[in-house]
Amino acid sequence: MIRVVLPFHLRNLARVDGEVQLEVPAPVTPAAVLDALEARFPVLRGTIRDHGTLKRRPFIRFFACKEDLSLDPPDSPLPEAVVNGTEPFLVVGAMAGG
Amino acid sequence: MSTIRVLVGTKKGAFILTADGTRKNWEVNGPLFGGWEMYHLKASPLDPNRIYASQTSAWFGQIIQRSDDGGKTWNPPGTKPEDLMGPDGMPKGKSNEFAYEGEVGTHKFYDGSQHPWEFKRIWHIEPSHTDPDTAYAGAEDAAIFKTTDGGKTWKELPGLRQAKGHLWQPGAGGMGLHTILLDPTNPNRIYIAISAAGAFRTDDGGKTWKPINRGLKSQYELPDPDAEVGHCVHRIAHHPSRPDVLFMQKHWNVLRTDNAGDQWTQVSGNLPSDFGFPIDVHAHEPETIYVVPITSDSLHYPPDGKLRVYRSKTGGNEWEPLTKGLPQKDCYVNVLRDAMATDSLDPCGVYFGTTGGQVYCSPDGGDNWTSIADHLPGVLSVEVQTLK
Numbered sequence: 232m233i234r235v236v237l238p239f240h241l242r243n244l245a246r247v248d249g250e251v252q253l254e255v256p257a258p259v260t261p262a263a264v265l266d267a268l269e270a271r272f273p274v275l276r277g278t279i280r281d282h283g284t285l286k287r288r289p290f291i292r293f294f295a296c297k298e299d300l301s302l303d304p305p306d307s308p309l310p311e312a313v314v315n316g317t318e319p320f321l322v323v324g325a326m327a328g329g
Numbered sequence: 330m331s332t333i334r335v336l337v338g339t340k341k342g343a344f345i346l347t348a349d350g351t352r353k354n355w356e357v358n359g360p361l362f363g364g365w366e367m368y369h370l371k372a373s374p375l376d377p378n379r380i381y382a383s384q385t386s387a388w389f390g391q392i393i394q395r396s397d398d399g400g401k402t403w404n405p406p407g408t409k410p411e412d413l414m415g416p417d418g419m420p421k422g423k424s425n426e427f428a429y430e431g432e433v434g435t436h437k438f439y440d441g442s443q444h445p446w447e448f449k450r451i452w453h454i455e456p457s458h459t460d461p462d463t464a465y466a467g468a469e470d471a472a473i474f475k476t477t478d479g480g481k482t483w484k485e486l487p488g489l490r491q492a493k494g495h496l497w498q499p500g501a502g503g504m505g506l507h508t509i510l511l512d513p514t515n516p517n518r519i520y521i522a523i524s525a526a527g528a529f530r531t532d533d534g535g536k537t538w539k540p541i542n543r544g545l546k547s548q549y550e551l552p553d554p555d556a557e558v559g560h561c562v563h564r565i566a567h568h569p570s571r572p573d574v575l576f577m578q579k580h581w582n583v584l585r586t587d588n589a590g591d592q593w594t595q596v597s598g599n600l601p602s603d604f605g606f607p608i609d610v611h612a613h614e615p616e617t618i619y620v621v622p623i624t625s626d627s628l629h630y631p632p633d634g635k636l637r638v639y640r641s642k643t644g645g646n647e648w649e650p651l652t653k654g655l656p657q658k659d660c661y662v663n664v665l666r667d668a669m670a671t672d673s674l675d676p677c678g679v680y681f682g683t684t685g686g687q688v689y690c691s692p693d694g695g696d697n698w699t700s701i702a703d704h705l706p707g708v709l710s711v712e713v714q715t716l717k
Contacts, residue, residue: 240389290388
């Protein structure tokens with residue numbers, strides 16, 4: 232089971248509290264996790280990645296295992312700790328600065 | 330007695346203000362969608378409890394919300410059982426998809442290059458006069474979208490971008506389509522206005538559009554002051570009884586047309602500054618109009634620190650300041666283009682919101698003003714419903 236942590240506003244949109252747990256078929260990649268997330272919560276389509284191109288929105292970051300995975304190719308394998316559920320995959324709203 | 334419902338969009342959520350017809354005691358509900366930029370909320374004139382809202386974020390993009398109970402509960406459109414999918418019964422997520430039709434095309438960019446259209450947000454939603462499931466949405470980058478299923482899906486009317494769209498160029502505020510006026514007597518006629526592009530009209534329900542900017546002069550903003558497109562129109566308004574008479578607050582200049590935009594005439598008259606953003610028309614007097622003069626394009630606050638609404642009862646040229654109840658010293662807020670509206674009671678109520686988070690109401694056509702909300706986030710839009 233893959234654990235996903237959403238930012239405050241997306242938890243509200245999806246009407247969930249805390250982490251989301253998803254069944255994701257192997258290979259577990261950022262794209263596969265987001266596919267599973269959007270299949271379960273279609274209201275999130277377009278909020279994390281663009282509808283048409285599926286590119287990550289500019290102010291969204293992906294973190295896991297203390298690493299920023301935002302710039303990794305979307306089909307690159309996620310760390311084993313995410314795959315086995317030890318660590319969550321974090322969808323983060325980038326810092327606004329100020 | 331009538332009820333007044335004021336729909337306020339702000340930079341950090343939406344608020345709904347209600348009062349009875351005396352317009353003295355106001356209840357403030359909100360924030361709704363706290364933390365999101367709520368560009369605009371507007372109700373269907375046919376079904377006053379159906380309210381469409383544009384919820385946006387630089388982080389998370391565009392969401393369309395809809396209430397069918399006057400703002401008590403909200404959902405992204407598409408929540409009937411047949412609209413849902415997935416194990417948790419969620420909407421299909423199409424209500425926030427605004428895809429440009431056909432080849433995306435390009436417009437002029439800041440560096441002079443041609444730049445592809447990129448959807449950023451919905452500035453304004455205009456529900457239809459004839460069908461509560463139909464509404465129009467004005468987008469940045471400028472385009473007009475239409476829904477005929479209550480907001481579940483949106484489709485662009487691409488003919489607008491054929492009206493010299495390759496020459497449009499964003500200003501500092503973005504290239505947003507911010508005004509949509511529907512002709513109540515002719516469903517095929519729609520007027521729209523776009524920042525730094527101008528005003529446009531369709532007479533065939535949105536298939537084809539033409540620029541209607543003759544008479545506009547932009548001597549400090551454009552190399553050709555009389556260009557067919559490129560003028561920074563801030564807002565247009567009309568009275569439903571005379572839909573061919575339009576009033577315009579341009580970047581600089583206040584103008585009117587008496588022939589559906591074929592020719593505009595300047596009516597700035599004795600205004601202390603003819604720079605500003607909103608313009609609106611009295612509910613019962615088609616020649617009575619309101620603007621809020623702002624010092625200049627470099628100084629986005631009222632002249633002399635005095636917040637003054639100016640009223641003309643002659644359709645322009647002759648203006649009088651309205652100051653009773655408004656701050657007359659040390660006031661440096663702005664009033665944005667979509668942040669003024671009127672109710673339809675008699676006497677007509679006039680409302681506006683400021684970037685400082687105040688919402689003001691005049692229950693007597695502008696003679697006297699009262700703050701009905703004081704410390705909201707910066708106000709982006711104000712719409713008013715008069716409920717029987």
